Amino acid sequence: MSTITATADAVLPTAARPTVHARPSFLGILRGEWRKLLSLRSTWWVLGATVVLITGISLAVAASVDAMAADPVTAPTLATTNGAELVSGGFQIGMLTIAVLGALLITGEYSTGMIRSTFAAVPTRVPVVIAKAIALSVLTGVVAAVSIALSYLVTMPQLAAHQLVPALDDARTWQVFGGTVYFLVAAALFSLGVGTLLRSSAGAITVSLTVLLLLPGVLAFVSLNWVETIARYLPLPASGAFLGGSEDSLSSGGDQLTAATGLLVIAAYALVPLFAGAVVLRRRDA
Amino acid sequence: MIEAHQLTKRYGDKTAVDDISFTIAPGSVTGFLGPNGAGKSTTMRMIMGLDRPTSGTVTVNGKPYARHRAPLAEVGALLDAKAVHTGRSARSHLRTMAATHNIPVARVDEVIEMTGLATVAHKRVGGFSLGMGQRLGIASAMLGDPRTLILDEPVNGLDPEGVQWVRRLVRSLADEGRTVFLSSHLMSEMAQTADQLLVIGRGRIIAAGPVQQVIDSVSAAAVRVRSPRATELAALLEADGAAVTSSAPGALELRGIDAERVGELACAHGIALHELSPRSASLEEAYMSLTQGAVEYRSDVTATAPTVPKGENR
Known part of the structure; x- marks a missing residue:
């Protein structure tokens, strides 16, 4: 035991009482995470790209409606299509940028070393993940809603010509719009969870995009029963259960999940990695 | 007050900190001296609850760091000048830290002034020099006006004026009755800054006590x-x-x-x-003879093996 005591002439401890008012609270942690999210330029780039991409793709889909109506092969499909699906048709590309945002929210802290400052301020750690999840959900939800609103406006002239403008008093319209927002928020939380588990930006983005985007396409070529079953429970196919799932959607082929099951599956993707991440976070060295 | 009791940290089969016990008293500046890789940073991370000890305990002001109601008001730490997101401005970084403890913005501006960062506070940290990074690290350590300060290599990268400033700062903090624990691998730096020394080598405490006493004991x-x-x-x-x-x-x-x-x-x-x-006795001589055999990475032109075999200095 090496004990170091103050030398005789050292100033006696005067029990220096901090004069700065410091009182941590979850609301404070949440405000901190919100500020973190908005004070990075990369956040604004990603969000801007999300709005532009979703709106742009929707516009492109709407622009192709004329051609689809004229083509005898696609015309019947178009007739049964809900206009709301055309409006939110760009959400898959938005899913990419939002997944990147979710992963970077935590892996960016690991790669820069910021995580040590974060955990020094909140040594219990789990509130940080919860606050990140809330801040990310709010921001993603707002951006998804704005993107859909913009898409609705820019596609209106084209869709009006074919009586495909989604009716705002139709429950089906709100199911598709609401479901799209729900799915994008879930995609963000999924990558945040994966990022919390893996800690590396490259790893987290690769895993997230593989599960979200790549696997449904790849597995579509495998016609084994059990593989088809797995594929139905991947995020994008499962989202078809409440987003409509037209002929061209990736969920076609097998029997669809019910809308309620689809919602639950997506909730599981959002919450399970996040929960697992929070559990290992408590024990791991930062 | 920092108290470590039989603190041990192993990474796989490598022991970074080997069963160390010490007490850092308030009211003085305690230097944590040791060659690179001796276990200084690992010990400091364990004090801050960032790394989990393999065995043993360490408390700050009577409790493990994570159990404090307002951790930033108990301990301020500069663990790594790079513990900041490079894409954020210095002020934004401090404000995100302050938000967690509901520390008023006025205090953020106060520590910015105090550390001389006012002119660069709105610049992104990615463009900061090592010295500016150190100042920002010290600013965030001071944010909660903590009773205990832990500074890992605080003068690293600072210009002479900055080194002077750090010395005066830690002196005045200790004189206010606070606990100041700072690490360095430079004996000369410690001799000018610290009252007490804790010398570590290969994860073990080699010497402890008032600076002059440690030096005298060696030569x-x-x-x-x-x-x-x-x-x-x-x-x-x-x-x-x-x-x-x-x-x-x-x-x-x-x-x-x-x-x-x-x-x-x-x-x-x-x-x-x-x-x-x-x-x-020259400080460097004293230091060399203290840490002889306890150097993790040594350059030896005659030896074929780059490091001294384990156990030679035990």
Whole structure:
């Protein structure tokens, strides 16, 4: 035991009482995470790209409606299509940028070393993940809603010509719009969870995009029963259960999940990695 | 007050911190000295609850760091000048830290002023020099006006003016009764900054106590003397109990005797002296002999193995 005591002439401890008012609270942690999210330029780039991409793709889909109506092969499909699906048709590309945002929210802290400052301020750690999840959900939800609103406006002239403008008093319209927002928020939380588990930006983005985007396409070529079953429970196919799932959607082929099951599956993707991440976070060295 | 009890950290089969116990008292500046890789940063991360000890405990102001209601008001730490997101401005970084503890924005601006970051506070941290990064790290450590400060290599990368500033800052913080614990791998830096020393090598405490005492314990002060009748003088001094070595003809190195006694003896026997100089042990010498064999990464041109085999210095 090496004990170091103050030398005789050292100033006696005067029990220096901090004069700065410091009182941590979850609301404070949440405000901190919100500020973190908005004070990075990369956040604004990603969000801007999300709005532009979703709106742009929707516009492109709407622009192709004329051609689809004229083509005898696609015309019947178009007739049964809900206009709301055309409006939110760009959400898959938005899913990419939002997944990147979710992963970077935590892996960016690991790669820069910021995580040590974060955990020094909140040594219990789990509130940080919860606050990140809330801040990310709010921001993603707002951006998804704005993107859909913009898409609705820019596609209106084209869709009006074919009586495909989604009716705002139709429950089906709100199911598709609401479901799209729900799915994008879930995609963000999924990558945040994966990022919390893996800690590396490259790893987290690769895993997230593989599960979200790549696997449904790849597995579509495998016609084994059990593989088809797995594929139905991947995020994008499962989202078809409440987003409509037209002929061209990736969920076609097998029997669809019910809308309620689809919602639950997506909730599981959002919450399970996040929960697992929070559990290992408590024990791991930062 | 920081108290470590049988603190151990192993990474796989490598022991970074090996069963160390110590107490860092408030009201003084305690230097944590050791070569690179000795376990200083690991110990500091364990104090901050960032790394989990393999065994043993460490408390700050009586509790493990994570159990404090307002951790930033208890302990402020500069663990790594790079513990900041490079894409954020210095002020934004401090505001995100302050938000967690509901610390008012006025305090953020106060620590920015205090650390001299006012002109760069709105610039992104990615473009900061090492010295500016250190200042930002110290600013975030001071944010909660903590009772205990832990600074890992705070003067690393600072210009002389910045080094002076850090010394004055830690002195005034200690004088206010706070606990100040700072690490360095430079003995000369510690000698000018710290009151107390905790010397670590290969994860174990090698020496602890007031700075001068640690230095004295390693090498006693020496006296250098030159005389045309050196041989005759050497015999006289040895008879008086001094340890005499000679590095050059006519020159003697003496230990266990002070300069006054040497002068008196020479005078009494009519021996002329050409030089009589007391020489206190060099800090670097003291440090080298303290940490000899405890250096993790050493350069040795003669040895084929780059590191000393484990156990040689145990």
